[in-house]
Amino acid sequence: MSDKLTQILDAARDHAMSVILPNVDAWNAAKTWPREASDAAGAAGLTGLYAPEDFGGQGLSLSDGIQVYEQLGLGDGAYAFALSMHNICTYAACGYGTDVFKNAWAHDLTSGRKLANFALTEPQSGSDPMRMYTRATINGDGTWTINGSKAWVSLAGEADIYFTVVKTSDAPGHKDMAMIAIPADAPGVSFGPRYDTPSYSFLPMSEMYLNNVVVSEDNIILPIGQGLxxxxxxxxxxxxxxxxxxxxxxxxxxxxxxxxxxxxxxxxxxxxxxxxxxxxxxxxxxxxxxxxxxxxxxxxxxxxxxxxxxxxxxxxxxxxxxxxxxxxxxxxxxxxxxxxxxxxxxxxxxxxxxxxxxxxxxxxxxxxxxxxxxxxAGLPDLPVPLGFGETTQTQESVAAE
The missing domain is CATH 1.20.140.10 (Butyryl-CoA Dehydrogenase, subunit A, domain 3)
Incomplete structure (x- = not known):
């Protein structure tokens, strides 16, 4: 294990023991995301795990960085889950975002000053992303207009940007899917009532509604055809x-x-x-x-x-x-x-x-x-014993007698 990974895992464990565990019951009672805690996580290097150091990240591999959530899970699994989704979005932003987007957002995301989340699931589709109804129309000036809704959006109303999967046509299949980052303050973005989640009520979850939301083409994370x-x-x-x-x-x-x-x-x-x-x-x-x-x-x-x-x-x-x-x-x-x-x-x-x-x-x-x-399908066939679903002509004759 590298010295850097050891340092990050120690920081995550300390964050779990000193920040999460003593306060999680109070967070749940308040039903409010503890922004001061995620700010502290950012200061400890826990919000840009896979992002390059040039953008303020830790530059860890996926296999190394994922171990951080084992340490955070000592404090609270829902908190660890929220930070894991933020890190995935930060990884996508720094790895696949446009230069304009990275210059505008990368350092704020890796530092935890701004939070991100992922929006894929829709109210009517659940685990079937092929049944997606959120649509993005490409305008003549290169902007995208987005309409639709997403369900089970974590950090709903709390995150600063949402990495949202959309379809760009009514054609069946996934070849027209893309991912675009939608800022929370974009006109037309709104959220439904918070889901009632008693054991992790500090983590806001709800539906997200997109009504004629216009976003710059600079916010494209994955182009058409790569979204799914x-x-x-x-x-x-x-x-x-x-x-x-x-x-x-x-x-x-x-x-x-x-x-x-x-x-x-x-x-x-x-x-x-x-x-x-x-x-x-x-x-x-x-x-x-x-x-x-x-x-x-x-x-x-x-x-x-x-x-x-x-x-x-x-x-x-x-x-x-x-x-x-x-x-x-x-x-x-x-x-x-x-x-x-x-x-x-x-x-x-x-x-x-x-x-x-x-x-x-x-x-x-x-x-x-x-x-x-x-x-x-790639293994050799084994014979099925007679009497287990198949019969020979002799057996059929005996049965007839």
């Missing part, structure tokens, strides 16, 4: 980032259970001395180690042909393991695990949320299943 491909890459990065954050969540749940059970007296000893408790927490520990290996392997595969499948494996396994870990650790505390000061109820709800965002675990199973079908 780029979006799928962003989703793969997000899925692995979520798996990373889930590992931090699992560690937080496990440490809470260990800290409690090592001193809880019952049946003439300590709770942690009971075989049953050790086995329960031992299973959580094994799942955590497996999850770390899996998300890091998936992070290394991003950008390669194996990337989408490995991201699906990580998104399928790790959030499920996090849900199980949070529930198991709650059980170890018994009734005390239901009380807010211990934080396990919050972790359980967060784990369930992370199973759903950026593609449910069922969507990941679809991706894995299709990969298995392709692999099966």
């Amino acid at each position: 491909q780029g979006s799928l890459m962003a989703i793969d990065i997000a899925r692995v980032s979520i798996a990373s954050g889930c590992c931090g969540l699992m560690q937080a749940a496990l440490d809470t259970a260990l800290s409690y059970s090592k001193n809880r007296k019952m049946f003439g000893g300590k709770t942690l001395d009971l075989d049953g408790i050790q086995w329960m927490l031992g299973e959580v520990a094994t799942d955590l180690e497996a999850s770390k290996l899996l998300y890091r392997k998936a992070a290394e595969a991003l950008g390669t042909p194996e990337g989408p499948l490995m991201a699906a494996h990580a998104k399928r396994f790790v959030p499920d393991a996090a849900v199980k870990a949070a529930n198991t650790c709650t059980q170890v505390l018994g009734g005390m695990g239901l009380l807010q000061p211990y934080g396990l109820d919050r972790l359980s709800r967060l784990a369930q949320m992370l199973r759903i965002v950026d593609g449910t675990t069922e969507i990941s199973r679809v991706v894995i299943g299709r990969a298995l079908q392709k692999r099966a």
Whole structure:
């Protein structure tokens, strides 16, 4: 591990322990995004992880930078998720944006002075981006006029710019899709009522409405024809980032259970001395180690042909393991695990949320299943035993007699 990565991971862990964890309950009570916290994250170098140093970023690879969310997840998984989406947008801006756009936005994004988010999902389409209704019309002066709506937009009304996937015609398919960065203060941008999300109410989520929004061609991030491909890459990065954050969540749940059970007296000893408790927490520990290996392997595969499948494996396994870990650790505390000061109820709800965002675990199973079908097609056929779906002429004659 490089000295720079070690420094960034230490900064992320310190941010989780000193900024997120002591304040997250107050943030949820206030139902307000903690801008002072994300400003501090920017000052610590956590908002430009993959961006080049020339633009004020850290210049980390995806596989290195994604480890940051494991540390942030020790504090709160929803906060880690929001920063992961900002970093993905910053990565896209610095890597694919026009020179005019980069000069205007790059340093503000890498520093965290301005926040970005990604807008792909629509109210009627969910995980099916092919059913997209948001339209961008290219005007004679090169500007784009955009109409439509997006759903489940994170940092809704809080981010300064939204990297939005659009279609540029009514033709079916994805060959006309593009991605364009829409500033939050552009005329015609508005947001619906905030979704009611009790366990992460500090993170504003809502629908975003685009009514004749006019944006400069300088804001094109991915041109026509590259919108879907780029979006799928962003989703793969997000899925692995979520798996990373889930590992931090699992560690937080496990440490809470260990800290409690090592001193809880019952049946003439300590709770942690009971075989049953050790086995329960031992299973959580094994799942955590497996999850770390899996998300890091998936992070290394991003950008390669194996990337989408490995991201699906990580998104399928790790959030499920996090849900199980949070529930198991709650059980170890018994009734005390239901009380807010211990934080396990919050972790359980967060784990369930992370199973759903950026593609449910069922969507990941679809991706894995299709990969298995392709692999099966390349394997030699094995004979099917008689009587298992196929009959010979002899069998048919015997049956007739």
